Amino acid sequence: MKQASRHALQRIAALALSVCVLFGLTACNDDETPPDLDTDGVIVITNARANVPTPQLSPITETLIGEALKAKLPVVVISADGTPAPVDLAIPGVDGCNNRSACAKRLSEALGYVAMAITAKPDADGANAYGAFAVARDAAQSLRLTSPTLICLECGIDTLGALSMTGEGRLAADAEAHLEYLTSTGQLVTFDGFDSVHIILTSMGLTSAPQDPLSPSDITRLAGVWSDVLTAGGATVTVDPNPVGGEPIDTEYTVEPVVVPPPPTPPTPSPTSVCTPVELSFDGASDARFQPETDSWVDIDAAREALRPTADWLKQAPTRTARILGTTADILSGDPDEGIELSTRRAQAAAALLVELGVPQSQIVDVAGLGPNYPGKVADRDADGEPIPALRTKNRKVIVEIAENC
Incomplete structure (x- = not known):
């Protein structure tokens, strides 16, 4: 096995273990005891829109949502289009079953509703996932959640709102610069009033034509930006390393492609003598x-x-x-x-x-x-x-x- 692949698998295994420990997921083993989840509700922010693959749950996020549904916790989906808002589709819980087969069927049906909700077509042009976090926070407060878990599917290249990447050089800007801007302009999304807020960023930075793809360095930078600004708002952030997604959805609403700058060329000394500094x-x-x-x-x-x-x-x-x-x-x-x-x-x-x-x-x-x-x-x-x-x-x-x- 190549070294890079081995390291990637080690990171995935470590994340899977940490999420299982963090949320107490019984699906990580064969124990059928009801889970004691370290969350009282899950809110999914979905980027079902142009220029990105169709959002899908990763193995880790599907397991977490499944355990939440079995525990009869609320699961809500927010669309991160140009006007972020909850998706109008109720996610049923898993109840009324008296045997393992029936419960598995009910869980599959409930997850089917989640799959429909996260692929719901947008209602407006543009992408504003960072703004969707404010909507998700407000939804958690209205549900009286104290320790919500927020999952963002395909966060990354916003084209509207406070974390828009459409301005010249913004995609290449470091996390410190974005955090300074959000803080100084009063646009930092904060999660005050909760005991804890856990955020999972999954499929970060995935793109589809006509949006140019991001380099691994771009994705690393983008993940750092999102992690740092959300952490500054008071959340605990995990980046899920399992990118998943299908063909882009068919929608009439557009999203402006963001210009991806060429990878920076490291400054290199001249091969000849440098007598002047x-x-x-x-x-x-x-x-x-x-x-x-x-x-x-x-x-x-x-x-x-x-x-x-x-x-x-x-x-x-x-x-x-x-x-x-x-x-x-x-x-x-x-x-x-x-x-x-x-x-x-x-x-x-x-x-x-x-x-x-x-x-x-x-x-x-x-x-x-x-x-x-x-x-x-x-x-x-x-x-x-x-x-x-x-x-x-x-x-x-x-x-x-x-x-x-x-």
């Missing part, structure tokens, strides 16, 4: 990017590969050196040292990765944080002072300044 910039749209407000890489393997050409160039001659500088976007705190500490830690993380790749510590001549005040900073706020996610991403970076002693 040259800056190699790794911003928040690159594979060498950090989790919000931390010096932890989003994907350390991707960051390692992004920095590898620079490490290889430095290792070719001991006369080659690197200065590593970190920057941040501003938060307008008024503190003259704003961002210095975080940008320093991020520069140190990049330096450590270069050393791990074999660069002698002696060739790294400086490691420093510049915060938001550095030459070449991009204006990243609009006329009203609101943050522009795509440009904020450009201001959060690590600069590797390379040179050779000629």
Whole structure:
């Protein structure tokens, strides 16, 4: 078995186990004891619309919903089209059965209703899954749920609402930029008033023509954005690694395709001598990017590969050196040292990765944080002072300044 496949299976097995433990699913074994679920209702957000495959439940989400139905818990479906609203189809519970065969039949029928609800045609143009989370939250409150579970099928490329990806560069913007925008504009969906809210994102970032497909890096970035903004709202988020979907539904309502930027090309040193220092910039749209407000890489393997050409160039001659500088976007705190500490830690993380790749510590001549005040900073706020996610991403970076002693 290939290594990547083995790791993928390990992640799937780990998620299956964690969901079984989290929700107490008896379907994970042969025990017929009624489940003691750590939820009192399930709300499914469905993206049955143009430009994506027909939504389907994954094995994990189907098991969870089946256990909820057997426990006679409410199951509601929200359509995430341009005007998010509950799907007008009641999901029956599983009751009135007195033997295993009859119960299995009732469960199959109930899951059939769920399948119909999640493939219900949209009522409006566009996609607004993030707005659907507010509708789902309100539905949970009206049902007096205290620990709801929200499942989003094919969340990802919204074209309307607060998390729309139609603006230039928004699809490539990092999670930190989107979270700043939602928070500063008062559009962050919050889940106050519940004991707990569990969210499962399944089939994240799936597309169908005419929407261009997303690269694995795009999907990873998108999953990070959704996970971080929903976590910031007070939920616990799990990304289901089992993408499923069928042919797109036939609908008269359209969804604007989002332009998918080409994959960023990691800056690579010239194969010839560099007698004048040259800056190699790794911003928040690159594979060498950090989790919000931390010096932890989003994907350390991707960051390692992004920095590898620079490490290889430095290792070719001991006369080659690197200065590593970190920057941040501003938060307008008024503190003259704003961002210095975080940008320093991020520069140190990049330096450590270069050393791990074999660069002698002696060739790294400086490691420093510049915060938001550095030459070449991009204006990243609009006329009203609101943050522009795509440009904020450009201001959060690590600069590797390379040179050779000629």
